[in-house]
Amino acid sequence: MKIILILVLFNMQSGSEVITAEFDDVEACELAALRTFQGVSAEVEMRPLEPAGATIAGTVIAHGNDGAELGMYSCNPARSDRREG
Known part of the structure; x- marks a missing residue:
């Protein structure tokens, strides 16, 4: 099962940036989100x-060392358009 990362970096000056990526597991997705905020x-x-x-459920807010919100992310299973039956 593929995991989709949806991450939003908050930036009051230039506008928020949305990042998406696909991973093989939740741990890799969460690590990528952490590294992005770091x-x-x-x-x-x-x-x-x-x-x-x-x-x-599944949505996390990242805060910097000064307490400011840096952004948010979620790592969720990809939905397949295929229907079996």
């Missing part, structure tokens, strides 16, 4: 997205 801030803290007290 390119912006050496220290990164990942926390689940929790709007209004509810968690959005």
Whole structure:
């Protein structure tokens, strides 16, 4: 099963940047997301997205060492257009 990374880097000056990539497993996807955010801030803290007290499954917010939000990502299984039957 392929895993799809959808990552958004927040940038108030030039606008947000969306990055997508495909991986063979969740661990590789999450490591790629971490490395991307480490390119912006050496220290990164990942926390689940929790709007209004509810968690959005699989969506994570990255915070820099100053507490600012760097972006968000999710690693989810790719959906296949093939239908078996």
